[in-house]
Amino acid sequence: MGVFGVYGAEKASSVIYYGLHGLQHRGQEGAGISVFDSEGNFYHHKGLGLINEVFNGDRLSRLKGHIGIGTTQYANVKKGGLDNVEPLYFHHRGGDMCIAGDGSLVNSSLIREFLESRGTILHTMTDSELLANLIKKDKSEDRIFNIVRALNMVEGGFAFLIMTKNRIYACRDKYGIKPLVIGKLGDGYVVSSESCSFELIGATLLRDVAPGEIVTIDEKGLRSRQFSQFKRHKMCGMEYIYLARPDSDMDGCNVHNFRKESGRILARECPADVDIVVGVPDSSLSAAMGYSEESGIPYEMGLVKNRYVARTFIQPLQEMREKGVSMKLSAVRSVVNGKRLVLVDDSIVRGTTSIKIINILRNAGAKEVHVRIASPMMTHPCYYGVDTSTKEELLCNGRTLEEACKAIGADSLGYISAEGCRASTFGCSELCLACFDGEYPTDLYQNKE
Numbered sequence: 273m274g275v276f277g278v279y280g281a282e283k284a285s286s287v288i289y290y291g292l293h294g295l296q297h298r299g300q301e302g303a304g305i306s307v308f309d310s311e312g313n314f315y316h317h318k319g320l321g322l323i324n325e326v327f328n329g330d331r332l333s334r335l336k337g338h339i340g341i342g343t344t345q346y347a348n349v350k351k352g353g354l355d356n357v358e359p360l361y362f363h364h365r366g367g368d369m370c371i372a373g374d375g376s377l378v379n380s381s382l383i384r385e386f387l388e389s390r391g392t393i394l395h396t397m398t399d400s401e402l403l404a405n406l407i408k409k410d411k412s413e414d415r416i417f418n419i420v421r422a423l424n425m426v427e428g429g430f431a432f433l434i435m436t437k438n439r440i441y442a443c444r445d446k447y448g449i450k451p452l453v454i455g456k457l458g459d460g461y462v463v464s465s466e467s468c469s470f471e472l473i474g475a476t477l478l479r480d481v482a483p484g485e486i487v488t489i490d491e492k493g494l495r496s497r498q499f500s501q502f503k504r505h506k507m508c509g510m511e512y513i514y515l516a517r518p519d520s521d522m523d524g525c526n527v528h529n530f531r532k533e534s535g536r537i538l539a540r541e542c543p544a545d546v547d548i549v550v551g552v553p554d555s556s557l558s559a560a561m562g563y564s565e566e567s568g569i570p571y572e573m574g575l576v577k578n579r580y581v582a583r584t585f586i587q588p589l590q591e592m593r594e595k596g597v598s599m600k601l602s603a604v605r606s607v608v609n610g611k612r613l614v615l616v617d618d619s620i621v622r623g624t625t626s627i628k629i630i631n632i633l634r635n636a637g638a639k640e641v642h643v644r645i646a647s648p649m650m651t652h653p654c655y656y657g658v659d660t661s662t663k664e665e666l667l668c669n670g671r672t673l674e675e676a677c678k679a680i681g682a683d684s685l686g687y688i689s690a691e692g693c694r695a696s697t698f699g700c701s702e703l704c705l706a707c708f709d710g711e712y713p714t715d716l717y718q719n720k721e
Contacts, residue, residue, distance in 0.1 A: 280460020294469030307337030429656030535562025542686025
């Protein structure tokens with residue numbers, strides 16, 4: 273999911289609208305925007321669909337305010353539907369607030385049981401609702417202390433935006449698994465899952481929210497507080513490999529540069545005797561360029577993407593993913609016909625997408641299809657917000673490299689090493705590669721392996 277917030281903008285809803293367009297790749301099931309005006313009045317709208325389907329000029333004009341937060345929704349089967357579209361609004365005698373979050377809590381079941389055993393009635397399946405109920409506001413105490421206590425009760429990879437009528441709290445998990453960045457916009461500030469959303473609205477990137485940090489944004493500017501003294505930099509590897517846009521900078525590393533370097537390393541680790549290099553649009557194109565440059569094999573546009581089909585990986589149902597691949601990609605017959613090619617992709621999760629792409633290329637006349645993956649073999653599920661299914665559904669769980677190659681119908685199959693993947697950050701950022709090596713940075717609680 274993508275989260276975006278703004279403080280100090282004359283038309284906050286319009287800024288959020290364009291900011292969310294820059295985060296559309298992070299979620300395509302729904303979207304929501306919530307704002308407060310200078311008198312403390314609250315306005316909100318959310319719906320299912322893409323940003324431009326949920327909002328229009330008339331709806332945005334009704335969302336009057338100078339402070340607001342918004343989301344693009346990335347749903348799985350359990351957390352779909354309009355009720356789970358964020359931001360969520362909470363009315364409380366200690367002060368109204370609104371919450372939006374990206375990522376996933378690994379102890380959510382325990383927190384839900386804890387709250388329900390004390391009489392709390394929950395209306396959604398979201399982690400944001402759980403956090404809101406942990407933030408107990410006492411009139412005699414500043415809300416920041418309640419937020420600190422609540423964040424120390426949750427575990428996982430997350431980026432939360434908590435908004436009251438006069439400030440925004442930007443919170444990032446203590447492991448730094450999920451990205452969150454702050455920018456300057458005129459006399460105000462913006463905060464986003466990715467820096468790519470700043471370009472469209474004319475904002476300037478200031479910095480990342482640090483692991484374990486709460487950044488308060490209000491009329492006093494920016495203030496920082498650590499909610500945890502235990503801090504690590506373990507950015508989700510899939511953010512760099514697949515989820516983020518190539519023009520985003522996260523923890524000091526540009527996503528395009530990361531992917532291109534991973535392609536170069538992949539070419540050295542897994543060479544192929546072929547005629548052309550073909551990348552899978554769009555997230556694999558940077559890696560394919562790097563593979564081509566390092567190997568000296570020409571890069572060709574062998575696959576074309578239909579721009580009007582949504583990202584298939586973040587569809588909630590496997591059936592929707594499979595149909596989406598056939599609608600999304602087509603081969604350029606004049607390029608691939610009679611050619612031996614190396615197909616560079618960012619990752620293989622279940623393998624069904626790879627099978628379809630290889631068949632598309634063979635039907636277009638490809639002589640050989642050698643698959644090279646710019647991430648290690650995915651053998652474990654992600655519990656921090658990336659929908660990589662169950663362990664049993666993963667192609668590489670329980671299969672050797674040769675067996676995986678046979679399962680997808682490729683002539684050969686090669687993966688970048690974990691060491692090569694880490695080296696692609698140029699030392700700027702550490703990586704969480706738990707879905708590849710099973711080394712989870714947190715306890716898994718109810719998600720025990």
